[in-house]
Amino acid sequence: MDIQLFKAKYEVEECLNEIRECLEVGWTGMGFKTVKFEEAWKQYTGLPYAHYLNSSTMGLYMAVDILKEEYGWSDGDEIISTPITFISTNHAIAKSNMKAVFADIDDTMCLDPKSVRERITDKTRAIMYVGLGGNVGNYNEIVEICKEHNLKFILDAAHMTGTRLNGKIPGKEADVVVYSFQAVKNLPTADSGMICFKDGKLDEIVRKKAWLGINKDTYARTQNMGNYKWRYDVEYVGEKGHGNSVMASIGLVQLKYVDRDNAYRRTICGWYRDRLAPYADKIKFTRIEDGCESSCHLFQILVDDRDALIVALNQAGISPGVHYVANTDYKMYSYGKGTCPHAEYVSEHTLSLPLNLYLSRSDVDYICDEVIKFLEK
Known part of the structure; x- marks a missing residue:
């Protein structure tokens, strides 16, 4: 007897057919399938923007980094978070030189709104909310707290692919939602994630920052037949965090069955x-x-x-x-x-x-x- 905690189940032939198309076209990197997956994800979730990344960890890093820069947060400012989460959640806060302030959880395994209220100070800038195990917990109350105190709402939805609240996929209330398609998640690829900003300007920024700060990705340049398609500018000191078409091929198939x-x-x-x-x-x-x-x-x-x-x-x-x-x-x-x-x-x-x-x-x-x-x- 060997019963595993997790074991990903793939629609193997369909996945291989999608991947085969990448190999036949000769395009396995950013673009092609990643663009298709982003569009499919927006249609599935109803969220206005989606950018495909190489992991949800990268998405969390990008989320905090971009919000901090765009809203003028300072080093040492605070984000209220949960201690019961994978370490990526709180590392994203620390890597941006901000402080994770830990609020307690309740019997939903998610943040306890009462504890969150007790942790708010004049240095609080956001709440990082984790839907642990796919649960929403007291999601709506956390949304209201953010509105009352003018805080940004970051939804770590690593476990929430397919979760619905009153029949709708939550996330439209958040400033940014980050999903995981890591190897054992409900929508598995080898590893990848999706970052979904509410603001289109921030979606444009993450597309640059996740491609080393470059303002034109390689795939976009292939679609431009002008003489200067090779020319681009570098606007940020970014990361190499974008997803690729092989992983997106798997995601496109698995999304149909999630x-x-x-x-x-x-x-x-x-x-x-x-x-x-x-x-x-x-x-x-x-x-x-x-x-x-x-x-x-x-x-x-x-x-x-x-x-x-x-x-x-x-x-x-x-x-x-x-x-x-x-x-x-x-x-x-x-x-x-x-x-x-x-x-x-x-x-x-x-x-x-x-x-x-x-x-x-x-x-x-x-x-x-x-x-x-x-x-x-």
Whole structure:
């Protein structure tokens, strides 16, 4: 028995056909398929702008960097964030010489609005909101807090591909949304991401900054038949952060199936909840907000002896995960240690059970049997 936490499932023949077209045309870099994927993504999400990048980590870096520059934020200014996230979220703040101020989470695993309000100071410039596991948490209340205090809203939607709130994909309320198409995400490629600014001017800037600051990308220059198509200017000291057409080819195919796949993930989560519900005195589930149709990237439980349960599951051929160790445990964010007691409790007690599209009902029953066996000892 070997049940993996994540295992990407691809529409292999369709992906190969899309990639083959890149190889036959002889264009595997930025442009061609990346442009098509950006257009498909805007149509799917309803967001006005989308730029395809080599990772969501790059997207988060670009988001903070561009907002800081455009709105005149200073080194040491603050962005309120969560300690329960992958490290990319808070590194994006630190790399722009700003300070991540950690607010606590609630039982949705997302930022607690009450804690967020308590952290706002005259140096606060934005809220970085993570939809952990595909949940929206108290999203609308965070939007209102941003409006009340004139704060920018950055949505780290790495887990939220396909999530809907009251039937609509959230993000139009945010100043910028960043998605992940990393290898084990709900819409997997080898690695890539999408950054979606609300403001068209900022979309123009990210297209330059993600291509080393160059104001014409290579693909655009091939479309220009003038004598000076080789000439460009460099407007910023940028990054090489753009996506490529091979990864975009995979993304174009997987996007067609993401809602179908997410529906099966929700079914799996329902099986888990049904089997484990009688043990509510020993297990806590993540609360899903009313109106949230989660992408269900994760299925998390809280248990007293998390580490021992991991060992027991490993011995049974099951590979769970932890999402996440509180970032305040890392030396660069240790100044926040002790400020978010619920997040620290979650960090010590949370466990992600396997959630991939290859799981059957019998697989889930087997996993639950092993969890129950542990709990009943």
